[in-house]
Amino acid sequence: MNEEVDFVIDSAKENMENAIHHLEKELVKIRAGKASPSMLSSVMVDYYGSQTPLSQVSNINTPDGRTISVQPWEKSMIPEIESAIMNANLGFNPMNNGEMVIINVPPLTEERRIQLVKQAKAEAEHAKVSVRSARQEANKEVKNLEVSEDLEKNAEIDIQELTNTYTERIDKILQTKEAEIMKV
Missing domain, CATH: 3.30.1360.40 (Gyrase A; domain 2)
Incomplete structure (x- = not known):
């Protein structure tokens, strides 16, 4: 593949990875029953x-x-x-x-657990928005490159696959945190 296209994809991957790191950092702040x-x-x-x-x-x-x-x-x-x-x-x-x-640290009430799950879901949604915005930015950059149509289409497919992978990772992280919060 073209070096410029590879650079755009690597840049998008880095932005998506940053979204995951930020999500993990934010989820650590949401307490799940035990003191930390x-x-x-x-x-x-x-x-x-x-x-x-x-x-x-x-x-x-x-x-x-x-x-x-x-x-x-x-x-x-x-x-x-x-x-x-x-x-x-x-x-x-x-x-x-x-x-x-x-x-x-007082034990969490059921109501508070539900609030914390909502908060975790909101953080996960912010991360997904960041991932989608990285995808959008990468697609825009690929369109601005002077490359063949096939190369452009392949790059867009690669970027979409990357987006799907990171979105799945976010969902898994959220599932784990949700289970941790709801566990009594």
């Missing part, structure tokens, strides 16, 4: 006047499936960390014992 340090990945703490990720001012651990412990490197940060977790609207109620912040 990544649940606090979006929490920003006011650290001497600048907004800093919680993971950069403390150790975050999960001693068991229902608890997250946040051990700040400076004890004076405990009130800041507590308020940052409260302000992050994650539905957690942090407590401190003078040494660390402890978060008991």
Whole structure:
């Protein structure tokens, strides 16, 4: 095949791969029953006047499936960390014992599980839109190349196959996450 066409297809594949990576990153933030340090990945703490990720001012651990412990490197940060977790609207109620912040992760209600599945489906749909937009962009670029009609048609077929593959991957990732969320 033509090198320019190969480049366009590789570029589309890279964009689709980025959509999958983004989806996986977003789905990690959606909690599925058990505690995980990544649940606090979006929490920003006011650290001497600048907004800093919680993971950069403390150790975050999960001693068991229902608890997250946040051990700040400076004890004076405990009130800041507590308020940052409260302000992050994650539905957690942090407590401190003078040494660390402890978060008991409440079990999910059926209603909340359904909301989380909807949220996961929305993220998957965003990923599919990104994949389709990469396909559209690649098809447009192929049309702009000065190549034979056959080469153009073959490239469009290859791009569509790539799109189908990535869409199936997104569906599988979503199925796995859905099962994880709905498991009691």
